[in-house]
Amino acid sequence: MADKSAFFDYINEGYKTKGDSITMGAAMLDGETVTNALVKIPLKTMNRHGLIAGATGTGKTKTLQILAENLSEKGVPVLLMDMKGDLSGIAQPSPGHPKIDERHEKIGIPFDAKKFPVEILSLSEQAGVRMRATVSEFGPVLLSRILDLSETQSGIVSVIFKYCDDNKLPLLDLKDFKKMLQYSTEEGKEELSRDYGRMSPASTGAILRKIVELEQQGGDLFFGEKSFETDDLLRVDKNGMGYINILRLTDIQDRPKLFSTFMLSLLAEIYSTFPEQGDSGRPELVIFIDEAHLIFKEASDALLDQIESIVKLIRSKGVGLYFVTQNPTDVPDDVLSQLGLKIQHALRAFTAKDRKAIKLTAENYPISEYYETDEVLTSMGIGEAMISALNEKGIPTPLAVTLLRAPMSRMDVLSDSELKELIDNSKLIKKYNEEVDRESAYELLNKKIEQADKEEAREKAKKEKEAAEKSSSRRSSSSRSSNRQNPWIKTLTSPTVIRSVLGILTKLMR
Structure with missing residues (x-):
């Protein structure tokens, strides 16, 4: 049995903070x-x-809720990706x-029930503030990586973006981009080949198939x-609480x-628009x-690199990323090594593979004289977690198995009527939920193709008319020329010959 007094000093010294911090709960020793x-995380x-x-059912979502609430309370806005719809x-x-x-009471802090300012966002047709981005904002590099294109195909995407920039053709949605792909190998093939180089129909066809796949999702x-x-993610309410954007x-x-x-x-836009934070x-x-x-x-190697x-870079903009998943092995090692705070709930060992994964997980945490990490990982209860953080100097804190505090807000979903009221009162709904379809590459290229077709028809009609006039002129000229050049026709049709023939005919009749 470890000395509880020494452990108390060990935790309080390791998690001592001078500035603002978030209290997660109280440390546990030998199950008590x-x-x-108190286990505190410096803000x-x-x-x-x-x-x-x-593992499923160990309290990850409630831990996420605790962190979001405390950040909001200290004026820090939050964005939550709500996959299960329970936030x-x-x-x-x-x-x-x-x-x-x-x-x-066990932790040693009072419980205070509160609600927090919330904005409901949506990527699809679900109710909420619609989040969109244009193809142009994505840029050729990011779009190529999302579509997992080859080097040649990525080059074609870059050329298409360059052509659209040069010709003031906005690429707003996927129909704009698809139209531009079609134009590059059909009506505009000669124009693009002359100024930007030839594009293979096979390559543009492969890109088009990837676009269709993205559309289907x-x-x-x-x-x-x-x-x-992205600035609309940084709002603070009249009480100084940061908005929790769900x-x-x-x-x-x-x-x-x-x-x-x-x-x-989103991350690329945040990185390009947020100032350096220091x-x-x-x-x-x-x-x-x-x-x-x-x-x-589902990410390709190129996407993982991105x-x-x-x-690695977005931290300098004052943005923290927190990944919530069942097992740390779900996160690539290069990303895992960048994570300063690790909150590990219990894992379950049902198979030999599970036990191997637990040993690997235990190696991600600091060695502690108070815990056998691999054993603790399978013995923690619901609402308990093993925490390893960074102190204010950036030094890892002692490992602490923690009894987590309860969320201050409701641990359940809003009713349909509550959700509707929340969305109806949103100040962002009017700003983003009106769909805009202004004139862009699709419409402008269609006009260009239509104009080219008209010009081609006029040119064809003009050539046909000129050809008909030339043909008629040649026939007339040929007839006149033939009459002039044939001496027999000229002699036989002369007045002298005609009179002689008539004279002979008259004599014969007598």
Whole structure:
């Protein structure tokens, strides 16, 4: 049995903070909660990214909710990817429960029920503020990586973007891009070949098939106007609480390409538009990606490289990324190594493969004199988690098995009427939910093709008319020329010959 007093000092010293922090709960030793041995995460380290992992039913979603609430309370906006549709209750206060009071008494902090400012977002036809982006905003490099194109195909995409820029043809949605692909190998083939180089119909056909695949996963809903402005994720309400933006994704779980397309677009836009943050003492925005394995499972090598690059770079913009998944092995090692906060709920060992995965997971955490990590991983209860964070100096904190506090908001979904009221009161609905289909590459190219067809028809008619006139002129000229050049015709039709013939005929008749 470990010395509880020494353990108390060990935790309080390891998690001591001078600035703002988020209290996650109290540390546990030998299965018992050590009251007031509080596990705190410094607010200034929340842009160092993190992981929330654990088996189904161990409390990952509630942990995500706790972090989102506390960030919002400290004025930090949050974006939640809600794959299962069970986070909307954050907009209403917790009804409370005796078990919650008992839990907080063990931890040593009071329970305070609260609701938080919430904005409901949507990528599809679900109710909520529509999030869109234009093809032009994506750019040729990101679009090529999303579509998993070859080097040759990526080159064609770059040429198409360059042609559209040079000719002021906006690429807004996927029909614009498809029309441009068709134009490059049909009506505009000679023009593009002359100025930009020849494009293989086989390559453009392969790109078109990839576009159709993306459309089938709902990409046609995502690409278009009006584009979502990332600054609208940074709103704070009149009480100084950061908005919790909940993106409902319940209807696109089986469409990972659309999800990864959106995520990369959003992260790239944030990176390009947010200013460098430096060491400000608090993050600008924290993003939680639930069911994160959906991003990595279907991603190509090029796409993974892009994700890894953004994870490494976006921290400087004051943005923290938190991946929520069942097992840390779902996240690539290069991404996992960038995560400063790890909250590990229990794992279940049903097979030899499971036990091997648990040993690998245990190696991701600091060695502790108080815990046998691989044993703790399988013995924690619901609402308990193993935490490893960074202190204010960026040094890893001691490993702490933690009894987590309860969420301050409702641990349930909103009713249909509550959800409708929340959406109806949104200030962003009017801004983004009117679909805009202004004149873009599709319409402009159709006009260009129509004009070219008319010009071609006029030119053809003109040539046909000229040809007919030339033919008629040649026949007339030929007839006159023939009469002039044949001496026999000239002699026989002369007046002298005609008179002589008439004279002979007259004599014969007498």
